[in-house]
Amino acid sequence: MSQSSVGDSVRVKFDNPGGRKRMPKYTRKKVGVVQKIRGRMHNPRDHRDERLPIYSVLFPLAELDEHGSTKEKVVVDVFEDWMTAPWEAKHARGQHARPPRSCP
Numbered sequence: 001m002s003q004s005s006v007g008d009s010v011r012v013k014f015d016n017p018g019g020r021k022r023m024p025k026y027t028r029k030k031v032g033v034v035q036k037i038r039g040r041m042h043n044p045r046d047h048r049d050e051r052l053p054i055y056s057v058l059f060p061l062a063e064l065d066e067h068g069s070t071k072e073k074v075v076v077d078v079f080e081d082w083m084t085a086p087w088e089a090k091h092a093r094g095q096h097a098r099p100p101r102s103c104p
Contacts, residue, residue: 008034010083031086032059053080
């Protein structure tokens with residue numbers, strides 16, 4: 001997914017981009033909303049020379065845990081390569097077509 005903006009809905013990928021495993025499993029395939037763009041951060045352990053943007057993504061607790069409250073929220077920092085648009089993950093599995101574009 002290329003640059004997201006604050007307020008965009010995003011889905012955390014299920015796979016491990018580049019073999020990295022530093023994303024909590026409970027966030028994988030879950031949909032949240034970008035709350036803040038934290039910028040590029042040097043992380044040689046996982047990204048060597050890459051400096052990918054990091055986003056603070058807000059998830060309703062109910063999205064992460066079926067017994068979670070809809071009023072409680074969790075914020076997780078997510079590297080850009082872990083995110084996709086919400087419809088892309090479902091479309092790739094054949095469950096959804098791309099959402100229609102809104103008319104001006």
